[in-house]
Amino acid sequence: MSESPTGSPPERPNARGGQRVNGWLVVALLLVVAALLLRYRLPILSDLRDPDAKPRAVTPRGELADVEKTQIEIFREASVSVVHITTAALARTSDFGVARVPQGTGTGFVWSEDGYIVTNFHVVSGAQSAVVTLADNSTYTASLVGLEPSKDLAVLKINAERGALRAIPVGQSSELQVGQNVYAIGSPFGLQQTLTTGVISGLGREIRSLNNAVIRDVIQTDAAINPGNSGGPLLDSAGRLIGVNTAIYSNSGSSAGIGFAIPVDTVNRIIPDLIRYGRVERPALGVEIVPDSVLEDMRRNGIxxxxxxxxLIQTVLPGSAAEQAGLQGTRFDTEERRYVLGDLIVAFDEAPVTKAADLFDALDNAAVGETVTLTVIRAGESIEVELTLQPLPTLNP
Incomplete structure (x- = not known):
């Protein structure tokens, strides 16, 4: 290694001096930043607060819109008739213990001031007990009165003090039109006394009940109906009951703008039977009919x-309304060795009957004791026959 001319080691750069220069640069930059902050006065906490802050003056609202007044009045009048229903089932906790386990919640409404409450069948199905909570938060243990699974309807009974209940006004679903305003009151997700609004989106829809029976003439609405609304009332703009909210069409389980309600005309026909008998008395003609598929085979075979x-009537039951009215069943003529066709029912109170389902629908909308007119084809001639419908259980062959 070479030496310097003087013989001393070579000089090395002063590291401390370089650090001193960099430090001064940092200080200079901080001073520039501080100057910019002062120049543009960026807010600090003391600038964001005002010790003299006061409440804002309230802008006068003015009159409520007519539609708002209507909705408020409908809710005020009808909500006192809407109830919250909590159900429970009994579950075994040990070899000797049984506990009451909450099962679900739903909505109902006061049908009459003597304590009858209407709700959906699926709200109380499988429950061992039910508690009804009124609009004033008073609670009552309910007793089951009657069920109609095929229409998803049920009736409960509570023993409330005189004057504690107000029956909901009843309307008529046959008068409804698509586009009418409607209002739903219920307990979606357990939130009691909730009002939602919408319109009638469709009429004459069909849905299936828990026992897979078809419920016809159902009302479709876009008023929000969620879990917990089931059994609650659907009201028109006069605050009248026009349907019982029962189902939604949704992929998520929450309202998607497609809800369904059992029409009040059906409700008003079914509920009295449930209160009187605990079940629906179904009207019947007192005949056995030829299945549609067999009838089609007969036509194809050229009969x-x-x-x-x-x-086609196959058999007229003895002692039935059909026998008393003179209806005729299909029989085998032993002398001519051939079948003689019975009466072919083609109309029920002027409504066309083309298949068995039409006849069942007509009976479903009729009542025991009602007099109806059947149009039948007998030996090639059209004739009308009047008969009074009898309850189905009393008809024995």
Missing amino acids: AGLDSEGV
């Missing part, structure tokens, strides 16, 4: 007398 569409 005469089946040119018209309708329902």
Whole structure:
């Protein structure tokens, strides 16, 4: 290694001097930043607070809109008739213990001031007990009065003090039109006394009950109906009951703007039976009919007398309304060795009957004791027959 001319080691850069220069640069930059902050006065906490702050003056609201007044009045009048229903089932906790386990919640409404409450069948199905909470938060243990699974309807009974209940006004669903305003009151997700609004989106819809029976003439609405609304009332703009909220169409389980309500005309026909008998008394003609598929085979085989569409009577039950009215069943003529066709029902109170389902629908909308007119084809001639419908259980062959 070479030496310097003087013989001393070579000089090395002063590291401390370089650090001193960099430090001064940092200080200079901080001073520039501080100057900019002062120049543009960036807010600090003391600048954000005002010790003299006061409440804002209230802007006068003015009159409520007419539609708001209507909605408020409907809710005020109808909500006192809407109840919250909590159900429970009994579950075994040990070899000797049983506990009451909450099962679900739903909505109902006061049908009459003597304590009858209407709700959905699926709200109380499988429950061992039910508690009804009124709009004033008073609670009552409910007793089951009657069920109609095929229409998803049920009736409960509570023993409330005189004057504690107000029956909901009843309307008529046959008068409804698509586009009418409607209002739903219920307990979605357990939130009691909730009002939602919408319109009638469709009429004459069909849905299926828990026992897979078809419920017809159902009202479709876009008023929000969520879990917990089931059994609650659907009201028109006069505050009248027009339907019982029962189902939604949704992929998520929450309202998607497609809700369904059982029409009040059906409710008003079913509920009195449930209160009187605990079940629905179904009207019947007192006949056995030829299945549609067999009737079609008979037509394909060229059997005469089946040119018209309708329902062929196979047997008239003894002692039935059909026998008393003179209806005739299909029989085998032993002398001519051939079948003689019975009456072919083609109309029920002027409503066309082309298949068995039409006849069942007509009976479903009729009542025991009602007099109806059947149009039948007998030996090629059209005749009308009047008969009074009898309850189905009393008809024995």
